Amino acid sequence: MQWATPTARLLPRLLVGRTSGPVFLADRRAPTSGPRLPADGDIDPTTRRGRLSYPRAEYLFKTASATLDQHHQGWTLHQLRHSAAKRMIRDPNLTLADVQWVLGHAHITTTEIYANPAPDEVISHVLAHHERQRSGPPSLPAPPAPGYRPEVLAALFGTSQITGEA
Incomplete structure (x- = not known):
């Protein structure tokens, strides 16, 4: 695992020399008696x-x-978990199985939920696609697969995919 953020790199320093007890501590001492007495x-x-x-x-x-x-x-921490899951799914260096393991999901289909893009992401990607199409050099259509006759393509689409004629 790669510790990328300063906060994440802090964790190994928190663990140095620790052999017992919790890592993240409350800002006050634990009760010493009563119904809220924590485990050792x-x-x-x-x-x-x-x-x-x-x-x-x-x-x-x-x-x-x-x-x-x-x-x-x-x-909420639950919203933080969802945000982290969506970011991990979009990381090309992580597989879906990696994200499933990190999240602790029993079934991969639960993890796949995070692979669905939000509507604003789809719109952004489609607009970027159209911009690339508009600004790039015009591309020729792919030649038809073997076995298609130019006159049939012209009848179906109005132009011949091979000659480009009307």
Whole structure:
């Protein structure tokens, strides 16, 4: 795996020397008694801080992303997962099976959902295609496959694919 972003490259430094306890910690110490007492594996042995919970991680992410969201509500971790999945699917260096493994999907058909382009992506690609067609040199039509007679093609399409005559 390639660690491309500065945040991702930070992970190995977080793990140096660690033999137990959670990697991502809450901003406060874990309770020492009561109904919310965490398991021993969920407490950092050095700082006694608890593992960062999913709701707390989502709150922090939503707060941090609120200014970027057009509705100013921030994004959920589930939305982040979907965004990552769509980006991985479009990476030519990753196979569909790679993405399936990363996402933990039991069936490849679940992962294939992310391969469907959004309408704005299709429109963008089609417009780019037409621009390339318009700006590039005109291309000659491909010759007909063996066995097609020019007079039949002329009758069907109005021009002969071989001679270009009307």
